[in-house]
Amino acid sequence: MAVRSEVAEPVDDVPLHLREAEATGRSVTLKVWRGDPTGGELVSYEVPAQEGMVILDAVLWIQAHVDADLAVRWNCKAAKCGSCSAEINGFPRLMCKSRLDSFQGDITVTPMHTFPVIRDLVTDVSWNYEVNKQIPPFSPSEEDLKDPEPWRMQQEDVQRLTEFRKCIECFLCQDVCHVLRNHEQKDQYYGPRFMIRTATLEMHPKDSLDRRPMLKHKAGLGMCNITKCCYEVCPEHINITDNAIIPLKERVADEYFDPVRWAARKLTGDKRGRRPVRGMEDAPDQR
């Protein structure tokens, strides 16, 4: 393992990530994975620690003082944009929300495992954007669209959606999901993030589409076996499994495995009058 350590000249009154240690006087060893698609290694850096410092501060300190080209993706440093996802001591986390003082000993920072590395801590998450495009968007009924009056919805009907709408698309749930991570079945399962997305649409009081055929087939809802790892890593504490995936599984089961409904569907079509998503009714297909 390569070791690099350097302390720059002190600069008066500069931002945290450029400043020398204040108050704590101690330093922390960060082992950061550096490399590209052809391979890489952990590189050690000594970083002066400051009160309340988060992993992202430490990474930015390295950028400013030691290796300007250390690649990291970040935006808000406020846990609102979901850009700085990585694995800290092997656990998927946001770097901006992980305090140095919550770890003991050396800290290892590696890129998300499930997505291809671009460089250092930056991964190619474009697959997620492709999946999102395949989910039919919000589609109100013609009647609702034509209604000239402002829509009325009750707070209790939108309340359960607010939990799902907190999602910041950090893709940590996708990173940890064993279907995607260990079995590399990206062609068979959309992943927890997009179960949340679909649940929001399915449970929206004004949406008129029926995405159950999509869930059953193309989106691969059945691939999830409810280990709840996604919930554990969610920085927004969205109860992905209990509040989105299980209710979706129930809806799909009701539709496909209830013999009475099956017979009724054969005779009269969908009772709820919702429009099934075209092209998604068939047996599992390849994307």
Place this chain on the structure above:
Amino acid sequence: MAEPAVNYDEVSTDVLVIGAGGAGMRGAIAAAQAGCRVQVVCKSLLGKAHTVMAEGGMAAALANVAKPDSWKTHFSDTMKGGKLLNNWRMAEIHAKEAPERVQELERWGAIFDRNAKGLIHQRSFGGHTYPRLAHIGDRTGLELIRSLQDKLVHSPGVDVHMEVTVTRLLVRDGRVCGALAYRRQDGGLVVYRAGAVLLASGGLGKIYRVTSNSWESTGDGTALAYHAGAILQDCEMVQFHPTGMIWPPGVRGLLVTEGVRGEGGLLRNSQGERFMEKYDPERMELSTRDVVARSINQEVLEGRGTPHGGAFLDISHKPADFIKSKLPSMWEQFHELADVDITKEPMEVAPTIHYAMSGVRVEPATGASNLAGLFAAGEVACGLHGANRLGGNSLSDLLVFGKRAGDAAAAFAQAGHKAVSWESGQLSEAIAYTLRPLTGEDGENPYQVHAELQDALTRHAPIIREEKGLRVGLGKVKELQERAARVAVASGGGRHFNPGWHASLDVQSMVDNAEALFVSAIERRESRGAHTRSDYPEPDEELGKVNFVVEKDGRELKLDAIAKEPIPDELMEVINSKWNTDYTRED
């Protein structure tokens, strides 16, 4: 000059949108609906733009909670909040069209909190006479972004180029006809040829040290426009949000939403006094941001600050469940990052740089700049907010003017303004500028130049400014401009996702923005809204009639004053109206 021997990809389009926050996405959707091919480029991944950090809500006179509300009151509040420096026509358009844009967003899938009648609920905010902010908890910006994002990716004719940064606009005979950009992922260069360009690249908060702004807010758009020949306006006007976090140091500047005060939060000094009584007894905590920020500053100066130099903001008198449902991210933010439980104890807050009222000077109805083919909307544009922006007006600004600028850019591109070629030599110069930091062997460290720039702004253009300090600051910025022109990536690393290279280009945008700010701040010898001068503590009626503008003259920055179009009498009457505040809230 021959075109350079550097490889680049070329993309032709009707409308090029630079930035994918609220304004950029709304503009792109409008242009696509008008039948244009649209390319959207954004510095980050889609859906990460700074808009996601907006918390409190979007202001629109829906009159759901307060029946007497109307566009007139919203217009009047906006103008008074901006100390009449606003472009009155923009304020009028904004107040009239915001409700329609909010309803439209709901029909595209956005979810808002409801009142008892099932209509969109609206919360109170500083400077708004009536509860007016449509919101969902305290993450309304994210809701706006996600709703527009889903609409955008399902709009035919739109391509999104993520993690692509524009470094120069390309011009022919005073018309903007393209742009040069680099891809972060592989460092490849892209040349866009466009019928029209919509600039929607946000603000410049990163020029200050303590800011609520995200990494991207480096003033790229204003710098691009300036170098292409566009006029920038009101560059002295940057907003300090009164309540940013101050402790621990790692979170300094992080936004504490005005929604805390909107939901009943109280400000106190170290002696337990509700000090807003002294500064604005009528509106108290819900005074405008400029006033609240100055008041906190004053309390600290007079020795009544909190241990870390701010004020206490307390909402713990409200029930814990109420706080967690109305302000969920605030609860989480303090709990996780500062070990503070806001349902039990007060927060410590201090002013933080938040928003640029300044920006590209535009035609009010279309967002057209003085350069043909260049349009601007959102924070990068100037005019709506005057000398001080009201909370909640930025999100509705994005929708109202994003749409209008998108429509206008589409119309321009469709009016026979086909993509043309830039003036000879421009592209080679732009490429040389873009790649130079990679070749400098012994150049300046971009992070160091950035840190010193932030220091200059923080020290010399603070909440309370004075001529001497501003001149010292301007001197430092000029020196930093020279150093910024020599920045280089010391550790090498090539073009492949190399943050040192990106920082080298960002810092060059920032120093130019800083120069415009200092030059304009020196010239505005009065106190108005966010711009407070200790040497000129009062507003000056004559200066209230002009906007200061800057443009590039040769290689130098030139400052001018442009007379404002007088406010028509009938609108002046609206501004000075008395509003009925005796009504029953329909929560």
